[in-house]
Amino acid sequence: MFTIDENKLNPLVSIAVEDQEEDNFIDISAIKEPFIFMSEKGKLISYVHLKSNRLAHKGKVTFQTLLSQSIPIEQVYHVNKIISLPVIFQVIGEPLTIINDETGSPSGYLKREELLAELFKQEEHGVNLFKTLLTSIPMGMFVVDREKKIINCNDAGLKMIKSTAEKVMNKPAESIFDRELIESVFATGKTILNQVQLTDEMGVLLDYCPISAQDQKIEGMLIVVQDIPTIEDMAMEIEDIKNLNTDLNAILSTIYDELLVVNSKGELIRYSENVISGFWDTDLKDMIGKSLLELEKKGMFSPSVTRLVMEKKKKVSVVQEARSGRKVLAVGNPVFNDKGEIDRIIIASRDITETSRLKDELKEMKKISEKYKKELDTFKNQDRTLKKLMYRSPKMEKIILQVKKIAEFSSTVLITGESGVGKEVIAQAIHQLGRRSDKPFLKLNCGAIPENLLESELFGYKKGAFTGADKEGKDGYFKMADQGVLFLDEIGEMPLHLQVKLLRVLQEQEVIPVGSTIAEKVDVQIIAATNKKLEQMVEQGTFREDLFYRLNVIPLHIPPLRERIEDISVLAFHFLQQLNEKYDKSFYLTPDAINVLEFYSWPGNVRELQNIIERLVVSADDQAIDAEFVSQFLSLGYDFKKARPIITRVVPLQEALEDVEEQLIVLAMKQYKTTTKAAKALGVSQSSVSRKYQKIVSSRKTENEASLY
Amino acid sequence: MFEELITSPYNGVVQQVLVQESIRIYEWEPLFLIRDEHGELLPVKVGVSGEIQSLEVQEGDKVIPGMVLAYVKEELVVSACD
Ligand SMILES: Nc1ncnc2c1ncn2[C@@H]1O[C@H](COP(=O)(O)OP(=O)(O)OP(=O)(O)O)[C@@H](O)[C@H]1O
Ligand SMILES: [Mg+2]
8 A cells, every 4th residue: 555645746727618718818838737627517527738749838729729639537547645556557557647635536636757756755665566567567577787788587577588587687688689689779779679589498579678868878778578479389380381281282283283373363373383294385483473364365275264264253174275285174263352353263284185195095996896896797697697597498488589689679678577487587688698798787676775765876966966086976877887788677666756767768868867957868778677567557556657668668578487397397407407516416306306396386486496406405315306305395285276287298198197196195195194184185085095095105115126126 | 983074065055954963874865955156055975974973064154165064983884785
């Protein structure tokens, strides 16, 4: 606690506002006090500093001027005559302090220096006060004398510079603080603020303040130290960021070959360590600050991703091509400022010259290998057809004769016939035997290709509708079969809307690729095939009548195998021989086995025969494949009711009857195992079957025994 | 696995995006429809099968030849052909 001597107080000279007019003149030179006060209804409301720069040396001023210079009284501290320590810190911030009397009304004022002088004078408290002041401020203080030696300091300061009083006292200030700055303060008398001093031990902010005597001579200096522990962290962070930057650069350079930063005007402001060589005609160093847009105008490369990003105000990826032929994939990313305007554009680029070239090559190779594959296929086909076509029946002879004629004329052919009769073999024969045999034969299964693909498969795609190396589009079957034969298998499966288009091609001899408007001439012989009854489909409206007539120029009906029994044996021998060759075996069919084969109705036609022969070969233990063995593989029982046996050569009637009877009984017994069931199937009595079967078995036994000798 | 760029062959405006990110596409499937300066609607198709990795344009975007429309993770599996 401090007590203030009442006699030291300055009087409160005040002017009552209500007594004055604005333009009243007041002679302030007559007032001795440096501060006067304004009052209203007896209460102080503001004060005026008469010795301030604005008012000092002025004689008379208007009341208005005084008012304009007045400072509200609220800013001034009112204290009692007895004041406590913390209050001291408050009052020294203001040029004056008002002292209240016991009743709380102002009794006078003290200027700051007067108040401090009063306080220090109180001996027993004075030292304490100064010390308290020094130690309470969270700043380090070092007092330096005229010899530039440290003569005093506080604990806070020592802590901040991580030192002790012994190490510091009476030591030259420059051993701790910046020599140049100390010299400068002594030489100029000017304060130097906010100097960062960063060493391994400390991170501090320093103010160098001169202590000058009355005559402006520098007596010493005060070094004020502020602790900034965060500055160490910041320094560490900067180091981290530097490392991160290097890492990022390395990472980015593996993803991108080049990174550029461009400002809102399109000027280059930064570029990565790696740049794409051969893309830039100039050194990027010389491009700093220059507009990349200009380069596009000059034709160095095109298009400019910078320009595109600026136009679109969003990310743009584009393939750029340089004058040198280098191809670059450039991705431009805009960076926006607070106002939503483009601030920067980051451009990441990758050299794709090599990739593009490899891809083009790959596509070229694919094309070539596809071509070879096709050629190989046609060779295989040729080989197969001529060896394969087997027939002996007069019906097939007639058909082959027709085939030869058709081959000469390139007419449109419609082949009909049950499944597996050899429609495709005939179509190939037409191709092989004709003038188009060295041109392609292409087969398109209209039933096996999804409807949405069929059109493009047939007519192809428009040129130029594709990117990259596929700018050529894709040829359709018609185009690929040009000069050759196009075999439209399962024509009955063709959807109606494509039937119209097909009709057009047949009529005009030209195709319009999908997406195009330009027709292309083609010269293709059409062979269509179906196992459906097209006439019926026309009636039902599922096949266009006009197309049917267009296709049906030369109708070729291949009769089912059961209607050309003469072909069965040649085909059977042919297929068996193929398998023997393939597996290096020597199976053969006994005459009665052939009889059984000829007896069967072959609902699956030649294909079924081919399959059965293969199954026989695979399952046979004996080289000789006989009737008994064969009949196991044929579902004869079912067929007996359906098909009638056909006798193909003249034999004595009795002999034929006996032969048929024997075969029937053997088959029935094989299938039904008991004579009762066999009799039922044959429609005769059980006793009759039993008797006749006994006879057959015994006669076969004697035959076999006879053959043993 | 290759990353394939699908770029615009035309000058025009993206009329329709027919695919989405991370769906499978097949060779010669139309992926984008672009309306060119003459008002003609042109499909963008490529001989690439794979998965759409990212779409780089939206409907209504102006495009120029070479601008990347999408990235595709290409599968180099030989497609079945007879
Ligand atoms: N005269 C023949 N000479 C030799 N092999 C033939 C003969 N006729 C048909 N084939 C063979 O029979 C099988 C079926 O013939 P093809 O594929 O030509 O029948 P298809 O009438 O086209 O049958 P689908 O209607 O089921 O398509 C083929 O393996 C074929 O080689
Ligand atoms: Mg067929």
